[in-house]
Amino acid sequence: MQRRHLIRALGAAPLGLAFGPLRAQTVSRLLVGATPGGGTDIVARSLGHEMGPRMNRQFVIDNRPGAAGNIAAAAVAKAAPDGSTLLLSYTSHAINPTLYDKLPFDPVADFTPLAGIASLPGILVAHPSVPANNIRELIALAKARPGKLNIAIAGLGSANHLAGEVLKLDAGLKITSVPYKGTGPALQDVIAGQIELAIAGVASVQPQIRAGKVKALGVTSAQRLPEFPDVPAIAEAIPGFDFSAWYGLFGPAGMNPELAEQFSRAARESLNTPAMKERFKTEGLIAMGTGREEFGRFVKSEIQRWGRIVTATGARPE
Structure with a gap:
């Protein structure tokens, strides 16, 4: 439904x-x-x-x-x-x-x-043009391009915002956080290519993933999700990472x-x-x-x- x-x-x-x-x-x-x-x-x-x-x-x-x-x-x-x-x-x-x-x-x-x-696990997604297809490739890309990537934040202080901050902190990445007034506007700009990355709840982003408008790089739960078995858990690259809402x-x-x-x-x-x-x-x-x-x-x-x-x-x- x-x-x-x-x-x-x-x-x-x-x-x-x-x-x-x-x-x-x-x-x-x-x-x-x-x-x-x-x-x-x-x-x-x-x-x-x-x-x-x-x-x-x-x-x-x-x-x-x-x-x-x-x-x-x-x-x-x-x-x-x-x-x-x-x-x-x-x-x-x-x-x-x-x-x-x-x-x-x-x-x-x-x-x-x-x-x-x-x-509620989150999914780290990217615009299709981003040259990374999983969390390990994103970490390598961000380290090669410090300060060049941006991540949309749908609500400062939210679980997804903090998950993104921990990702940057633990992996030693310089990615700029850009605040948005909600998940909808944040995803719209990722789809439009105005911003490269976002973390959103499964329900909010899975239609865009299925349609190929964004690509999933990693999930914030400790294990992979049954709905997305090919999308790695961020914990596979950063042990102990688990930030579900x-x-x-x-x-x-x-x-x-x-x-x-x-x-x-x-x-x-x-x-x-x-x-x-x-x-x-x-x-x-x-x-x-x-x-x-x-x-x-x-x-x-x-x-x-x-x-x-x-x-x-x-x-x-x-």
Whole structure:
């Protein structure tokens, strides 16, 4: 199913309406720190669509874009811990504590981690005219032409931006980073030959790869992707390189453990439905399905990991 068809199928209206007349359903707002139609929004709508019947709840998607997800996160941090307000967050939850000088919330203490939902690898792509066909050839080219190549950055401080900065740092490359207001404009300029390189999520770039408008040089995950078996992992040239983005479900701090477990179980069960698996395949997502304790440990480790990367690269927010 194409992304626009998926959005139309899930609808811009509250998700509970998809199940017909609602009777005595509890309503939960699922806040998303991104605009409608983007990857985070689609994951939230897909998740709410599957969780609703399992919990007899109406999940209403509440888009609160801005400040790299901080606006939505701040609202959930202040909400009552009764399950009426949840957060579908992404990698920025772990990046922002170091990226921003001060946050209006504590990314650990002010939240109840519920479930790890999915990871999203990025793909390093190039304009077809670039004389490199894989990550090793790109590294050799960049070293032969220091400062001559440019890479588009779709969002300063994003996971894909930091992945590109680590690539340059670890491989000792002089490649100029050029900020863009979103993945779409960045890819348009790569396709047009205005800029040589970009890192983007699988769903955003795979149509252009299939059409030959750009070529894939490497993936940011630790292993190659099943959808692109011929595209090497950047880790094959730079051992230990693994910079996938991720999505996770949070509630406010202080949630009743039994209620938190109900949300966690419903979310994890939703990932195993045929419909959800197909949606994730379309979006290039890899299901995580981690429970509350494991996801909580993961978030803490990610804050430390991304903190070191932000500090090492000197990245700053827009």
